[in-house]
Amino acid sequence: MSRELQHTTVLLEEAVQALLGGAGPAPAGLWVDATFGRGGHARRILQRLGPQARLLAFDKDPEAVAAAAQIDDARFAIRHEGFAHLADLPAGSACGVLMDLGVSSPQLDAAKRGFSFRFDGPLDMRMDPTRGQSVAQWLAEADEGQIAEVVRDYGEERFAGAIAKAIVARRAQQGALTRTGELAELVAGAVKTREPGQHPATRTFQAFRIFINAELQELQQALEASLRVLAPGGRLVVISFHSLEDRIVKQFIAHHSKEVFDRRTPFAAPAPLRLKALGRIRPGAAELAANPRARSAILRVAERTEVPA
Incomplete structure (x- = not known):
């Protein structure tokens, strides 16, 4: 099927x-x-x-x-x-x-769309991949404060500051994030406590998807x-x-x-x-x-x- x-x-x-x-x-x-x-x-x-x-x-x-x-x-x-x-x-x-x-x-389950932390794929998340910035493109340019604000406001994530700091530090040391797997692993390391049954990157992925698609x-x-x-x-x-x-x-x-x-x-x-x-x-x-x-x-x-x- x-x-x-x-x-x-x-x-x-x-x-x-x-x-x-x-x-x-x-x-x-x-x-x-x-x-x-x-x-x-x-x-x-x-x-x-x-x-x-x-x-x-x-x-x-x-x-x-x-x-x-x-x-x-x-x-x-x-x-x-x-x-x-x-x-x-x-x-x-x-x-x-x-x-x-x-x-x-089909959007969540297609690795090429970049919506899910369950599959490694391009860090995109655009509903229309022919228009606008991808999440990877935005994260390559956004400052720590902007990233933290998006994760906090659209993901209701209490570790937004730590996640933003980790993303900016990773960008300075190894270059910009380009893959969903990279982002999921980075967030998992920045989130100190996890909600039962929920991946630590759930709120961050939600936040970036909501933001990038307005x-x-x-x-x-x-x-x-x-x-x-x-x-x-x-x-x-x-x-x-x-x-x-x-x-x-x-x-x-x-x-x-x-x-x-x-x-x-x-x-x-x-x-x-x-x-x-x-x-x-x-x-x-x-x-x-x-x-x-x-x-x-x-x-x-x-x-x-x-x-x-």
Whole structure:
């Protein structure tokens, strides 16, 4: 079995049900899979869409776009762009938007992509390897303070200072890091205590991946864009896999799910709420047993409220 076929989509049925609702065919209109990945959600959505509905997907990864080309369905299209490009869609044009923020198994398991400390490969980590700096290129130039800040802020790593110091010292003595194995070994030597069951480089690899792909900034942009492109009654469904992502999603939905009063004009009507929070879903015991990578997943759902005239 190929690695492409080994990818297991997390919260598949729960996400599609939250997005489309009901049990029958989804109504006509435009639906958006903002993070195609390997297409698990997209294929299930297409099974539920009626003949007049359309599904538009986004993904930065050229390999994901190549996988999407295997879908032979006139209702489907994909853009080789990050999901912040939701902002390019017309206002009120989308019936629903799904965002799955996880890294796909083919990305993690391909040594050449450099996402994982489990396989030695080029220290890259770019979602789109045709654009921007790799982690190796950035680490060759960044100073100790910059490295420590990234590891601390995006990895929530308490040994960020020691890790940054070790990276800079290694660069001065032996040259820049270029391989994932080198980075994993260096971090393991700098981290004095380890969390049970977790490799000491886990948080550092997460931090560099998030930073080099500007993941949190793009998430914030995509969430803001979803407010504009969702039609009234349209659903926003977001699956996150670590606390930094989930905190942004949770706070975004909470902020737009309450009326806002302007203290400067106390007698003015409050700004109307723009979203209605519909709750969160965690993977069940059966899914966790079948797919341990689902253990940290949180699905949050909100509905676009009526847009005031």
